[in-house]
Amino acid sequence: MSAAKSRWADDDPETEAIIAQRKREKEEKKRAKLEKQRQLEASKAQPPAQSADGAQGPNGESEPPKKRRRLSNDLDASDSTARVPQNDGQQGQKKRSSLLRFPVREWGTCRHVDNFERLNHIEEGSYGWVSRAKDITTGEVVALKKLKIENTPDGFPVTGLREIQTLLEARHPNVVHLREVVMGNKMDDVYLVMDFLEHDLKTLLDEMREPFLPSEIKTLLLQVVGGLEFLHSQWIMHRDLKTSNLLMNNRGEIKLADFGMARYYGDPPPKLTQLVVTLWYRSPELLLGADKYGPEIDMWSIGCIFGELLTKEPLLQGKNEVDQVSKIFALTGPPNQQIWPGFRSLPNAKSLKIPPTSASSAGNPPLLPRTRFPYLTNAGLSLLSSLLALNPAVRPTAQQCLSHAYFKEDPRPKPKEMFPTYPSKAGMEKRRRHHTPEAPKRGQEAPELDFASVFGGATVGDTGETGAGFALRLG
Known part of the structure; x- marks a missing residue:
């Protein structure tokens, strides 16, 4: 029986010859592929012998090694020693790896x-x-x-x-x-x-004959509030701002230090201890027993520091908590429901005997007495009065304080490079201890205070009790 005829072929013998040739080529390629596959399986069964200069191929002849994927951290020894010839005859430069290395923090032992x-x-x-x-x-x-x-x-x-x-x-x-x-x-x-700075602001103020100039006060205050604004943006309260915790170098730069009482906070603020901040810089809500507070307590301390820069003396130097509250109300005036709504709900405010007063001062917060700060401008007095507001809700934030009109009026803040230099007490001898209350100790219980004698009561007596690191005198 004759072979089947392709349906694409015609009766032309030349066309039939071409079709037959293509079929033979296809069968030869198929046989070559099968032979190659058998040789590959045989080479896997026994490892090929290596020649002196390369790998042994399946046919027993030397061939170059197969390529492999090069990793980025592989360094070729030939590349590290290769020299690139120069056209001008100079010695070639050594090739360098293009691998980029970035510094990372690593765990390790502390130095001694x-x-x-x-x-x-x-x-x-x-x-x-x-x-x-x-x-x-x-x-x-x-x-x-x-x-x-x-x-x-x-x-x-x-x-x-x-x-x-x-x-x-x-x-x-x-x-x-x-x-x-x-x-x-x-x-x-x-x-x-830590970095060493030559001065602390408390020692510097005590040693200076004259207070800082208004332009210098603005520069120092802007730096302090700028650092505090960054802390508050990171949800950190300092809780012990005072002039002895502000360090200054001889280039007019001032930095916040001593973060032993610092604490993260949230919104709403959590329940915290009321026994924080050194007495002279402690806000009235803390003295009255508030246990939920926020960065407003730091802004009160900024107001105390502002007043100290103006007068060279701490603004409110109470002997104990009761005397401190008396000095605060003597400066700001007594609280009432218009100026400080809800202050009666604080634990220690129940014993306060507020004297009857006439019409309250205009504005909330009311301005501090001009006689205490005769050389301060109206804008400066407005800023100081808002920082020392009895109601913590109306105190400005650090960001609002930085944009206050006081810093934009003449005289403008002095450039740090123009600040004078002062002899460094820290770099010469042991500092003289100043009569300043210590910061409260952690874990110490806040005493229950009686403020009945703050307004017009008996004078602070001679009987004393132990308070937050200092003598507490009660009436």
Whole structure:
């Protein structure tokens, strides 16, 4: 029987020959593919012998090794030593890898405190001892603060943890820079290494013959409020702002320091301890027992610092909590429901005996007496009065304070580069201890206070009780 005829073929013998040729080529390609596959399977069964200069092919002949995917971190030795010839005859330059490397933070052991040479003691604070020291490796002068960890059976003190955490998070030109944490020979020898600044504002004000100029006050206040605005934007309250915690160098730069009482907060503010902030800079709602508060307490402290820059003396120097409330109300006037709604609900306000008053002063908050600040402009008095408002709800935020008209009127803030320099007490000898109340100690219970003698009652008597780190005299 004859072979089947293609339906595409005609009776032309030339066309039939072409079709038959294509069929033979197709069968030859198929046989070659099967043969190649058999050779590949045989090579997998036994490893081929390597030649001196390359891999052994399936036919027993040398062939170059197969290519592999090159990883980015592979470095070819031939590339690292290759030289590129130059047309002008000069020696070629060494090829460099194009791999980009980025610095990353790594966990490691802390350095030992012996890497620093202590130069002199500066001051003892509420939560540590501060010394001036020199880094032996670099020769840089730094501030070395040893944390107070003794008598802490519960482990590492939370004040130290908060200070380290907030300083690491608060990277700002007007916040002191924490470089590293170093250790001593014992577990309770923990030191914070920070930038050294020549002055603290309290010591500087005490040593100056004349107060700062109005233009200098504006520059200092803008820097302090600028650093505080950054903290508040990160939901951090300082809770111990005072002139001794403001450090200044000889270039007119001022930085916030001592974050032992700093705390994260939220909205609405959580229930917190009322025993915070050094007495002279403590807001009235804290003195009256408020346990829910926010950054308004820092703004009250800014107002106290503002007044201290104007007069060279702390604005409200109470001997105890009762005397402090008396001095606050003597400056701002007594509270009432129009000026401070709801103040009667505070725990310690129930004992206040508010004297009957005439019509309240215009404005909320009312302006402070002009006689206390005779050289302050109207805009400056308005800013100071709002910062020292009894009602925390009407105090300006740090951001609002930065845009106040006081900083835009003449005289304008002085450039930092134009600030005068002063002899450094911190760099020469031990600082003289000033008569300033200490910050409250953590864990100390707030005393129950009786403010019945604040307005027109008996004079503060001679009987005393122990308060928040100072003598509490009750009537």
